Amino acid sequence: MNDKQLQDFVSYLIKNRHNVFSHTDDDGEISIKKISSGKDFVLCPKRPLYSFKKFFLPPCQKMMEFSGDTTTLNRSPNVKIVLLGLHFYDLKALTLINQVYNKDPHFQKKLRNAIVIGQSPVPAELEDYQKFEKEVLEHLKFDIFLEAKSHDKQKSFRIFTGSEDGQRLLDGFGYRDYENIEYVGPVPKKGLGPINSMLIEKVKKSCGSKIWKELSKKCTDCGKCTIVCPTCFCFKIKDEIKKDEIVRSREWDSCFYEEFSEIAGGHKFLDSTEKRIYNYYDHKFVRIPEEYEMPGCVSCGRCTEVCPAGIDLRENLKRILEEN
Ligand code: SF4
Ligand code: SF4
Known part of the structure; x- marks a missing residue:
């Protein structure tokens, strides 16, 4: 054409x-x-x-509305x-x-x-x-x-x-x-490939290491990286009480926001920037690949471009591979 x-x-x-x-x-x-x-x-x-x-x-x-006994x-x-x-x-x-x-x-x-x-x-x-x-x-x-x-x-x-x-x-x-081209499913025969498989192990090993403390000193928890990321899909549920009904919606959320991991009683699983930034990498390079056999990051570079603190995902991955 x-x-x-x-x-x-x-x-x-x-x-x-x-x-x-x-x-x-x-x-x-x-x-x-x-x-x-x-x-x-x-x-x-x-x-x-x-x-x-x-x-x-x-x-x-908007997901659903509740009014009296009707959903x-x-x-x-x-x-x-x-x-x-x-x-x-x-x-x-x-x-x-x-x-x-x-x-x-x-x-x-x-x-x-x-x-x-x-x-x-x-x-x-x-x-x-x-x-x-x-x-x-x-x-x-x-x-x-x-x-x-x-x-x-x-x-x-x-x-x-x-x-x-x-x-x-x-x-x-x-x-x-x-x-x-017939779609045969998301996972190629070779699976994740050597680099992504290595990243699973290296990111796991890096948990608690100094890189996360260092990054937490720079990160402002602004959540911009999650908003531009094409693979970030987390949401929160919001109930809006109107006169005769309740409207339930889901809204984009960010794992960098303090209240993201808060549960009833006020406990927060991710109660520090250090834990939150590690969680971002753990989700993309460990949990998603283990669950879906696909990398959770597509290497688009958007998170690095938008980060006001100059945090560079590629640089960090390089460091994690070298130091662990
Ligand atoms: S480089 Fe990866 S983590 Fe960053 S925005 Fe793109 S897909 Fe998301
Ligand atoms: S964009 Fe940068 S400063 Fe903002 S939450 Fe993400 S890593 Fe932290």
């Missing part, structure tokens, strides 16, 4: 689905916005600071959306969250109503990335994937489909030069 065809395809999606969200580039600031023309779509070499997480797990979501589950309307241009990390994050929220009807409904279109990095960056061949794509959740062909003067793309919805859309547009 060439550039012009891609633009026409995006216009076709807008005409048929109406709600198309894509990266937009406002003087170098990449954000995700609803677009109204194929021309508004930009392929971004850089991922946006905020991921597509909010489309599947909104920051605040009413919130049935949000079926709004069909197209999410265009998810980077590789965000597809990996979506695949992980789909495992975690496998039985959650709210998440699953949003996933069913979304057409997810992923993109490989544009050619200028391509050598830094692995090839998006079948063995990578078959473990990712997506409907359509655009692989930028390297070394092309004119932009062109190899097109993959990952679902019948994706195929139907391309067929409807009249484009059939695509390769279908």
Whole structure:
């Protein structure tokens, strides 16, 4: 598919689905916005600071209402959306969250109503990335994937489909030069691989070591890293008492907030910054991999970019590997 065809395809999606969200580039600031023309779509070499997480797990979501003896589950309307241009990390994050929220009807409904279109990095960056061949794509959740062909003067793309919805859309547009990839589940045959397996042991061993005390002196517990992280999925339950009813919602939470681990009676399991920052790494590099056989971090770098204290996840992992 060439550039012009891609633009026409995006216009076709807008005409048929109406709600198309894509990266937009406002003087170098990449954000995700609803677009109204194929021309508004930009392929971004850089991922946006905020991921597509909010489309599947909104920051605040009404779950149910209680009134007298009646409980009413919130049935949000079926709004069909197209999410265009998810980077590789965000597809990996979506695949992980789909495992975690496998039985959650709210998440699953949003996933069913979304057409997810992923993109490989544009050619200028391509050598830094692995090839998006079948063995990578078959473990990712997506409907359509655009692989930028390297070394092309004119932009062109190899097109993959990952679902019948994706195929139907391309067929409807009249484009059939695509390769279908069947989703075979999130975990590759090789499992976690040597580095992630080593990290499980090393992070466990680092519990109580000086790195966490040092980091706790810098960390301000602001929680920004958890907000931008595409794999952070923790929430709190909020009950709002109205005149005749109680509305129950779930809201994003952060394990860096003091009250996150508080239980009845006021006990807090994570009662210091040192424990909280270790918990963040333990969850991503020990508990999630052990439970789901997938890394809990997709290496997007957002947490490092946003941290006001200059805490660098990569540097810390390097140190943990060297010192333990
Ligand atoms: S690099 Fe940071 S923000 Fe990105 S997935 Fe890993 S922990 Fe989350
Ligand atoms: S963004 Fe940085 S300072 Fe804020 S909670 Fe995360 S690690 Fe701590």
